Each structure stands twice: as C-alpha cells, then as structure tokens.
Amino acid sequence: MITLWRVFKSGFRNTFRNAWLSSAATAIMAVTLLIMTFFAFSIYFVRAQLNEVQQKIDLTVFISDDAKEDQVKALQNKVLQVGGIDSVEFVSKADALKRLENSSEEGKKLAKSATDIGNPLPASLEVKLEKLDDIGGVNKQIRELPEAIIISETSFDSRDDNRKGVIENVIKISNGVTKVGGVLSAVFLIIALMIIFNTIRMAIFTRREEIEIMKLVGATKWFIRGPFIVEGSMYGVFGATIATIALIPIGRVAGQFLVDKFNAGSAMAYFTSNLWLVVLCIYGLGILIGALSSWLAISRHLKL
C-alpha cells in the first residue's frame, strides 16, 4: 500500500520535474488523439451519410389506378415473401397527395392543382430492402410475380441508366468505405501508436541512467516501472484534456459546416448526444496508449 502510494507520488513528481519531455510527449499524444478522433468521426460520418442515401433510394412500386384493393393486398403479401426485404408499406393515392402537400411550399401548390384535376398521383408500395445490393434482383422478382399485373412501373425501372449508375456507385462506395475504412483505421492506429511509443521510448532512453541507479539502490522492477507507467498515463490524461478542449471549437465550426453542406444533422446529433462517451473514449485511449508504451519501452532497460 505504502509502495503503491510512493509509485504514484514519484510518477507525478517525475512528470512535473521533467517538464520538457512531458510537454513533448503530451503534445504528440494530443495530436494523435485528435487525429484519431477525426478519423473515427469521418468513418462514422461517411457511413451515416451513405446510410441516409440508401434510405432514400429504396424501391417504390407504383400501382395502376384501376387495381382493386384485394389485388393490392395480395401483391403486398407476395412482395413481403420475396427474399431480402425488410418491410413493405402501402401508400394510397390520398396518402401520396398528403405527402406532397406536406413536403414544401412548392408541394402545397402542386397538391392543390393535383386535387383540381382529380389526383393523378399513383398509389404505391414502398419497399425497404435489407441490403441495397439486391435492388435490381428484388425489382426483377417483384416484376415476375403473377400479381404484378397491377404494377404500372417501379422506381427502379423508371430510372434512366445514369441514375442506375448512381445507385450502383453508392453501393460500391458503401462497401468500399466499410472495407477501406477498416483497413485505414487499423493502419492509422498502428502509425499513431508507433509515433507515441517512440516518443515515450526516447523519453525513457534519456533517463536510462536513472533506471540504472534505481536498480543499484535496490529498487524492485515494479518500483522502477510503476512511476514510468504513471507518467505515461499522465501524458494520456494531459493529451486527452488538450484534445478535448481543442475539439470544442473545431467541432462547432466543422459541425456547422457539415450540417450546412451535407445535411449531416443526424451524425452530428449522434456525436453531441454521446459527447461524454466520446470524451471518455479519448481519455481511455490516451491512458491506454501512454501506459502501454511506457510499459513496453521500459522493459528493455529493466533486466536485472
């Protein structure tokens, strides 16, 4: 107990008395944590954006006006049985008109004139897919159903080639971002760890003589290692504090920019509502990196 307290005390003391080394290590730690946070956010942001796009390009099956209600019901049931479908929602002609009315000022006017000519808007089934990749296949399967005679057209076959290309691109990007993002973040994490590890290793290297002296005076491995690990953790704590403080203005400016340019409200909202979790992660990561680097760096000096 008394030893543990001494290890902490000596770790704190060393951090402050080696002010220069501590500042350097802390600065690098802060930059590393900031970059990692940006990276994590970017991946999350791009994926959230793609998700939103995916939501928008789900399949809409338009139904001809002369279809009967039981025919529509039958089609809806059959569509549900097609593989790869999440949900099917029926939107009646009246619903469609209401949606148009509520969409915007422009829509309100359009809806008014549409009402005047007897609502030309078609009823439809809105099909949500489990996976976007399937959209072509699902469209084909629905088209081949015997009940499909009441379908006037679908959002997929009404698209010209150019828009199909866009959908396919979105699918590709979505898959790519997941894969590349995973690899990139792993690579980046390793680079960041190497930089911070080497910084701490240099800090310890300049003090190898001290380690030597502690050994000669009869300090046990833990008594020597402990304070360095405390120091490494302190770099983590200070670095995380700087990173968090820096994140507030950056987050505000960048957040506003993203919301304005990319309609990124949901991704931003996620980060804001989980702010404590984000901050906790930054601190946790900082302490973990600092402590682990110190541990590894000191091991080679500790052979008794």
Next chain:
Amino acid sequence: MILLDRVTVIYPNKTVALSGASLHIQPKEFVTIVGASGAGKSTLIRLLIKEEVPTSGKIIVGSIDYDTIDKANIPHLRRKIGVVFQDFKLLPNLTVYENVAFALEVSGVKNAEIKRAVPKILQLVGLSEKAHHYPGEISGGERQRTAIARALVRNPKILIADEPTGNLDPKNSWDIIELLLKINRFGTTVVLTTHNKEIVDALKKRVITINRGRVVKDEKVGKYTL
C-alpha cells in the same frame, strides 16, 4: 563477512577480468583494494553487488551464497550493501533529501521512519544545509557525501566505495576518506578501491593489490605499490 573463493570472470569477448581471485574480509574491517586500471577492481565490486556473475568460483557475503540467490531477491541483496561510486549515481530529478529518502522508500520503510532517519544521516555527512538542493546545484564533494548518506541510511553491514575520490580535489577527497573512517569506527565494514597513493599510504590499513585479475599482495598495513 566477504569471501571470494577462486573467482574467475571471463567476458564474452574472452577478456579475463578476474582469474582465480580469492580473498576474505572480516567484519568491521577497513580494506583498500588497489590495482592499475583494468586490473579487475571494478569487476570485483560488480560481483559483490551481483551486477556480474562469476564464470567460476564462489562468493559468499554475510550468510548469503551468491550461487543460490534468485533474481527476484537481487534488489533485497542490494539493499543490504551500501555502494558509493566514482560518478556518484544520484538521481538528478531528486533533491539531496529525496535521493537519500529514495533508498529507504524502495525498501518499504514507513514515512515516519524516513523523516526521522534522513535528517540524522544528512547531519552525519554534513549536508543538513543542502538537503533541498538538487545534485546539479552542489559541489562534487557534496554529491559524494549525498551518495554516502544514501548508502548509509539503511544501516548496511558493508559499505563499498568504488573510487569515491576519483572525481574530487584533494581537500574533498580527504573529507570523504575521513567520513569513511568514521563510518568504519561505527562498525561498518568498508571496502574501498582507489588510485590515490597518498591516501592509501596514509591510511595504514589493510591493502589488497590486484594485478591482471589476480590477488598479488595482501598486507595488514599496506602501501600503494603496483
């Protein structure tokens, strides 16, 4: 107290640092070990604090047989032997007081005991005034006295001083030697290595001469001859 029996140390590059050296030092003795550079003095000291392991031969200090001690117990062994080096080996980030206290802290001594013992030992070596100075702020002689205080604060039975005056001027050197003699009078075995002929001749204590890894002379009241 200290027994070396036909100890040989051969380094991996085939350098023979000690070859069949035997010596026996009694409790409360004051022994000076002399020899040219490279004669094997430093190897001998390193053996005693188990920084070095002999290629063959036996070392017994106190009642501890160095062959049987395991790695985990090396720190405990080192706490029983006080060592003073030519280059002081003080922790630069700790004050004089903290450097001395550090030796007790690693041994798990209680704070109250540290607060009692450190000022006492600093007074013994004459450093009470400089207790809160850093090693960089005091003279060489004062640094060496700090190192001696650190070695003594745990009440070791043996104090090993490896060329403690090597970096000091004559006046400071004599202060250090007189301090060692005082410590010896209190009952601590002192093993001193030095190159300083004047000091060795004036001491009129036992002198062990080492040459090319062998004990070539061992006199009760010796002189510095190589």
